[in-house]
Amino acid sequence: MFKVANQQDLSQRLNKPRSFGLHPDQPKTPKKRPHIIVLGNEKGGSGKSTTAMHVVVSLLRQGKKVAAIDLDSRQRSLTRYLENRREWCERNNIDLPFPKSFVAERSDLNNVQEAQAQERETFEAILDTVSSFDFIVIDSPGSDTYLSRVGHSVADTLITPLNDSFVDFDLLAEIDPDSFEVKAPSLYSELVWESRKNRAMNERASIDWIVMRNRISSLDAKNKRRLGEVLSALAPRIGFRIAPGFGERVIFRELFPSGKTLMDLAEGNPGFRMSMSHVAARQEVRDLMTTLKLPGFGEQEEQQEMEA
Numbered sequence: 001m002f003k004v005a006n007q008q009d010l011s012q013r014l015n016k017p018r019s020f021g022l023h024p025d026q027p028k029t030p031k032k033r034p035h036i037i038v039l040g041n042e043k044g045g046s047g048k049s050t051t052a053m054h055v056v057v058s059l060l061r062q063g064k065k066v067a068a069i070d071l072d073s074r075q076r077s078l079t080r081y082l083e084n085r086r087e088w089c090e091r092n093n094i095d096l097p098f099p100k101s102f103v104a105e106r107s108d109l110n111n112v113q114e115a116q117a118q119e120r121e122t123f124e125a126i127l128d129t130v131s132s133f134d135f136i137v138i139d140s141p142g143s144d145t146y147l148s149r150v151g152h153s154v155a156d157t158l159i160t161p162l163n164d165s166f167v168d169f170d171l172l173a174e175i176d177p178d179s180f181e182v183k184a185p186s187l188y189s190e191l192v193w194e195s196r197k198n199r200a201m202n203e204r205a206s207i208d209w210i211v212m213r214n215r216i217s218s219l220d221a222k223n224k225r226r227l228g229e230v231l232s233a234l235a236p237r238i239g240f241r242i243a244p245g246f247g248e249r250v251i252f253r254e255l256f257p258s259g260k261t262l263m264d265l266a267e268g269n270p271g272f273r274m275s276m277s278h279v280a281a282r283q284e285v286r287d288l289m290t291t292l293k294l295p296g297f298g299e300q301e302e303q304q305e306m307e308a
């Protein structure tokens with residue numbers, strides 16, 4: 001069962017009015033806590049880091065102050081994505097928006113408890129550093145690690161990208177192969193359930209869990225429909241919302257080396273014309289962002305619409 005040691009301690013610390021670095025006599029200005037978005041799925045290669053990067057840049061482009069935390073210190077995909085972006089900007093002398101980014105390193109201590117305590121401390125220290133930010137986007141590894149569990153325990157919004165195949169659906173639940181009935185929730189669903197329970201008990205807060213299909217093929221319409229039906233049946237039983245996902249598109253793979261996202265395609269590229277496929281892909285990212293219903297996101301557009 002999922003349990004983070006000192007979960008309450010960590011949650012309380014996050015919810016306290018921020019006074020870090022202030023002298024005790026100094027008036028404390030209560031600041032709101034950043035909204036924490038976690039990308040989680042214990043299956044490798046489902047699109048967590050790619051989605052994390054697109055969420056980060058979408059938020060930055062709305063003028064939000066964003067921190068990015070990479071919990072996958074082995075692969076560091078999100079970190080490498082950002083490094084590629086930095087190098088591309090320097091090479092082309094172009095300014096693109098950046099989050100404040102961190103890697104939460106895994107401990108190399110041999111004693112499990114000591115290692116976990118050290119990892120938790122590292123994570124808390126990062127959170128303290130960015131306590132005045134609007135959003136924290138956390139990318140977790142494609143496996144069950146202690147840091148990943150700690151990350152899940154502080155999520156306000158959890159996004160789970162899922163490869164568009166029944167092979168990947170067992171991340172959510174054990175499904176009867178003939179009837180497609182749910183036989184049992186998966187370990188990962190139980191982990192999310194436990195995190196939710198802890199958040200509700202300790203903070204009266206909830207985790208908004210969003211499952212998005214990724215790499216949706218435009219070819220196999222029947223399979224696509226069937227997967228959609230099973231996901232809709234699972235949503236109320238396991239307690240997640242469904243976001244319109246991303247199609248299988250080469251552009252997602254092509255963007256990584258330059259560190260760009262679909263939100264910055266035209267930057268440094270005068271005369272660049274978006275193809276229909278690029279426009280459709282960017283719209284998929286926008287649709288995801290709308291579905292997330294993040295606090296304060298989309299306010300600019302709403303304001304402009306009201307004024308028009």
Ligand SMILES: Nc1ncnc2c1ncn2[C@@H]1O[C@H](COP(=O)(O)OP(=O)(O)OP(=O)(O)O)[C@@H](O)[C@H]1O
Pocket residue numbers: 043044045046047048049050051072075077140141142143214215216246247248249250252253254256
């Ligand atoms: N919609 C998509 N269409 C095409 N390729 C995609 C799509 N989404 C992700 N990819 C590609 O799939 C690969 C895996 O994506 P990504 O690294 O984001 O997954 P991940 O869940 O973070 O993996 P891991 O669990 O190993 O951290 C990358 O090469 C990425 O470019």
Ligand SMILES: [Mg+2]
Pocket residue numbers: 048049050072075077078139140141142
């Ligand atoms: Mg990754």
